[in-house]
Amino acid sequence: MLEKYRQSTPTSNELFKRALRLFAGGVNHNIRTFGLVHSGAYPPFMRAGKGSHVWDVDGNEYVDWWMAHYSAILGHSHPRVMKAISAQLMNGCHLGTLNEQQVVFGEKLQEAIPSMARMRFCSTGSEATMYAVRLARLHTGKPLVAKALGGWHGGNDTLAYHLKYPFNDEPFYNGVSFDFNDRDSVDNMIKKHGNDLAAIIVEPVLGAGGGIPPEPGFLPHLREITKAHDILLIFDEIVTGFRLRYGSAGKELFGVEPDLTTLGKIAAGGMPLGVYGGREDVMSLAAPGAERGRWVGGGTFSAHPLTMAAGAATLDQLRSMRGEYDALNKRGDRFRVRVNEVFEKIGVNALATGFGSIVFIHWFKHRLDSRPLTGGNIGEALNHDRLDLFQSLLLEEGVLGYHGLGAASFAHSDGDIEKTLRAIETVSRKMQTIKE
Numbered sequence: 359m360l361e362k363y364r365q366s367t368p369t370s371n372e373l374f375k376r377a378l379r380l381f382a383g384g385v386n387h388n389i390r391t392f393g394l395v396h397s398g399a400y401p402p403f404m405r406a407g408k409g410s411h412v413w414d415v416d417g418n419e420y421v422d423w424w425m426a427h428y429s430a431i432l433g434h435s436h437p438r439v440m441k442a443i444s445a446q447l448m449n450g451c452h453l454g455t456l457n458e459q460q461v462v463f464g465e466k467l468q469e470a471i472p473s474m475a476r477m478r479f480c481s482t483g484s485e486a487t488m489y490a491v492r493l494a495r496l497h498t499g500k501p502l503v504a505k506a507l508g509g510w511h512g513g514n515d516t517l518a519y520h521l522k523y524p525f526n527d528e529p530f531y532n533g534v535s536f537d538f539n540d541r542d543s544v545d546n547m548i549k550k551h552g553n554d555l556a557a558i559i560v561e562p563v564l565g566a567g568g569g570i571p572p573e574p575g576f577l578p579h580l581r582e583i584t585k586a587h588d589i590l591l592i593f594d595e596i597v598t599g600f601r602l603r604y605g606s607a608g609k610e611l612f613g614v615e616p617d618l619t620t621l622g623k624i625a626a627g628g629m630p631l632g633v634y635g636g637r638e639d640v641m642s643l644a645a646p647g648a649e650r651g652r653w654v655g656g657g658t659f660s661a662h663p664l665t666m667a668a669g670a671a672t673l674d675q676l677r678s679m680r681g682e683y684d685a686l687n688k689r690g691d692r693f694r695v696r697v698n699e700v701f702e703k704i705g706v707n708a709l710a711t712g713f714g715s716i717v718f719i720h721w722f723k724h725r726l727d728s729r730p731l732t733g734g735n736i737g738e739a740l741n742h743d744r745l746d747l748f749q750s751l752l753l754e755e756g757v758l759g760y761h762g763l764g765a766a767s768f769a770h771s772d773g774d775i776e777k778t779l780r781a782i783e784t785v786s787r788k789m790q791t792i793k794e
């Protein structure tokens with residue numbers, strides 16, 4: 359199995375052996391095994407990226423759909439962003455004081471997402487969601503948080519629970535869950551826990567939980583029910599922010615304004631960033647002297663000048679391209695339709711889901727007829743081994759992806775799309791000859 363991959367990636371093989379002696383599981387983010395460890399192989403080590411392509415340490419080229427965990431919507435090494443980082447670096451790396459760049463970047467973010475009356479920068483999305491929930495707890499005086507089954511908001515203790523079906527394999531912490539797109543499950547959760555709930559945190563389009571867009575009325579329902587029960591609504595837009603439009607998806611695409619928003623990834627063009635922001639009365643609890651016994655915000659590397667400079671350049675570029683989002687989203691929509699036509703034609707239990715440029719591919723244990731798609735019904739049907747094999751075999755065809763695939767960037771060409779479709783067809787046919 360994977361002979362072609364093994365033969366063409368000897369340096370990755372060697373490096374992974376060394377990495378295994380250093381890092382738990384050989385990686386610094388579990389996702390970066392790309393399923394290859396489960397297939398008895400090793401992940402590729404990448405050396406460079408340009409536009410929609412990446413090159414590994416043996417010189418193999420891949421069409422990249424993973425795009426730095428969805429963060430590189432402009433493509434890798436965008437000249438405007440690279441130039442801004444290089445220019446900033448000439449002044450030194452990080453001084454640990456206030457810098458002008460944070461004000462410039464913050465103003466651009468606020469202009470794009472006016473509901474962020476006040477915000478705070480940190481270094482990762484995991485911190486941003488943790489602090490957003492902490493603020494909600496301080497503001498409401500209530501202990502619990504709720505998230506969608508399967509929803510990923512980072513590796514913090516606050517929210518890293520109920521990640522994988524059967525969803526009870528993690529410690530519970532102070533959190534409860536509901537099923538995305540299932541109003542009854544939300545209502546039942548509120549009935550049970552509403553008086554103790556400080557916040558509901560949710561992505562407007564569920565990401566890691568299945569790549570599922572919201573059913574009409576689902577997000578408005580969350581808005582109404584949270585308002586009625588003095589619960590804050592937090593939209594985690596760490597993936598959707600600046601991906602589906604210039605700004606946030608919640609208000610402009612789905613018509614719902616949250617109390618707090620979290621951002622990361624794209625917003626700083628791939629430099630380390632987390633942002634949490636929103637209502638002034640809530641955010642003011644993060645100000646010095648207002649802690650009410652809990653510290654909110656910190657971080658040696660918060661508002662890092664390189665991140666701030668990269669973020670400002672990224673937003674300037676994306677703002678100049680704001681009219682191009684519709685075309686990118688339509689491209690993604692059309693691509694998913696074509697992927698599903700391939701699966702249908704070959705007769706495999708696989709499905710492409712997502713919204714706009716976001717493309718998840720799932721392999722299932724059985725046909726999934728339930729609609730609407732929810733984190734629960736997708737999670738129950740997933741065949742992780744087949745998905746791992748699919749991703750591994752895609753590498754042999756020169757395509758890199760995770761969660762089945764990833765997201766299209768503005769740099770993806772028609773040629774990339776056609777090559778990926780051919781790869782998906784070849785791999786799906788091959789998988790029919792490989793026993794489960």
Ligand SMILES: Cc1ncc(COP(=O)(O)O)c(C=O)c1O
Binds near residue numbers: 481483511512597622
């Ligand atoms: C929706 C969402 N929230 C939060 C995070 C955590 O961000 P980070 O990996 O920067 O800590 C992620 C990362 O994948 C994410 O997808």
